[in-house]
Amino acid sequence: MTFLAGIALISWAAWVWLLVGRGFFWRTDQRLPRTGAAAEPDRWPDVTVVVPARDEAEVLPLSLPSLLAQDYPGRADVVLVDDGSTDGTGSAARAIAEGQGPGALPLTVVSPGPPEPGWTGKLWAVRHGIAVARGRSGAAPTPADGQRPTGPAGGEARGCPAEFLLLTDADIAHAPDSLRRLVAAAVAHDLDLVSQMARLRVANAWERLVVPAFVYFFGQLYPFRWVNRPAGRTAAAAGGCVLLRAEAADRAGVPDAIRGAVIDDVALARALRRHGGRIWLGLAERVDSVRPYPRLADLWDMVARSAYAQLRHSVVLLAAAVAGIALVHLAPPLCLAAGLAVGDPVAAWAGGGAWAVMAGTYVPMLRHYRQPAWAAVLLPLTALLYLCMTVDSAVRHHRGRGAAWKGRTYPRPQAAPDS
Structure with missing residues (x-):
């Protein structure tokens, strides 16, 4: 088995687990109960x-x-x-x-x-x-x-x-x-x-x-x-x-x-x-x-002002988050393309399968937002943007700008307390 195929299989296995083992997070049926x-x-x-x-x-x-x-x-x-x-x-x-x-x-x-x-x-x-x-x-x-x-x-x-x-x-x-x-x-x-x-x-x-x-x-x-x-x-x-x-x-x-x-x-x-x-x-x-x-800058600021706080301002957790996003969200399309290019059928099959599961889990949320289902294939691109926003959040923090909102800056904001 090639290294590329190994990465693709790990990504595919991760998506199978996310599909069934993460509380069915992708479903959109948790709605306020109607009371007569x-x-x-x-x-x-x-x-x-x-x-x-x-x-x-x-x-x-x-x-x-x-x-x-x-x-x-x-x-x-x-x-x-x-x-x-x-x-x-x-x-x-x-x-x-x-x-x-x-x-x-x-x-x-x-x-x-x-x-x-x-x-x-x-x-x-x-x-x-x-x-x-x-x-x-x-x-x-x-x-x-x-x-x-x-x-x-x-x-x-x-x-x-x-x-x-x-x-x-x-x-x-x-x-x-x-x-x-x-x-x-x-x-x-x-x-x-x-x-x-x-x-x-x-x-x-x-x-x-x-x-x-x-x-x-x-x-x-x-x-x-x-x-x-x-x-x-x-x-x-x-x-x-x-x-x-x-x-x-x-x-x-x-x-x-x-x-x-x-x-x-x-x-x-x-x-x-x-x-x-x-x-x-x-x-x-x-x-x-x-x-x-x-603008993209407005959405970027919305995410970047608190992303690093969610990671408890930890460089170790930041590195783990970047690696996780890369493996789970970016690797599938890359492995599919690389597998087809170099003739590695296992990498292509596993990468394509992982991308298909990823897109399938995203479709219910797109429907909730009345967006076309085909847009689910763009989720790796969106994940790349979120990865960059998270890294930028850490850079802002270490430069002393921290979480900024409407003229206020919190250089060392606190993350949500642990449960």
Whole structure:
């Protein structure tokens, strides 16, 4: 057997194992269970939607109205935390709320000031929003923050703490029944965290090439079926849409316990699981990201700012990740081409078989994103891009730039804590 054939066979065996031994990560059937009227709670718990927002005035008109228009039978409100924006995010949010019709959820706009040492900006904003939702001392907005809830359904701030918190990003748009379905699922299945991976935008060529693979690779790292096992050890969440039971958050000490995490959604899920929390993660059907990524550079930054943190800033883990991507994703087409070129039938057969299995596992995610199935053969090219993004993430870290987001740089960010 030639060396080339050996590499091809190892790659083929790796894909056979991934196909059946990695929690069927490639399937897209983990969806929020539909609950009929009989399964809805007798009493709908109070909910506060917490939206951390930094320089989001451009996307708020596409996302915030969907939150204010939630058809929720219980008591709910929205707290938007203006995290040091310079583009008028807070004013834009108030203007949007004032333009809503009767029955819209009340909006409170607050600003926590600069994050304290050891905190990432998003988690500092989330901490302030949760404090407002729980009615803790010192959390009320100051006159500079917005003073009173805004909007047709506004009034004085709630006097009792919220029982559930919906943590959602400023670029996420929700269908009118999103909050209702999330809460119904949490109550019916006694869940402490219910998270949906929002459908990201795929409107241009770079988004079509990179975005579905982002969710595919995430599922490969954190198979949703494993996350959703009650006694499982795998824990993950998707930060764009996380419904969190407030009592479970207090029990796990979040967000304070994960204050420095760059990959905050995974860190949150792990913290809850360590403290006995029941979590669920699935793909969203009616929760969408409205943030555009018009250039490859935009998508590159999205991945590179946290990829090395996921590897715990370890050169050894980086080398293992590069070798793994090369063996699993790049070797199959290369072995197929080289095997045909040099007349090595074993290398060609095994390389082609591995590439076929790889493409087959990618097709369900492409269908979820309404993309043609033939695009699955391009996955090795996308994997090469992700390999380069990961290496660039490490280079940025070692040059002191670390994770950068909207004017903030965290030179030595923390990875999500181990479970």
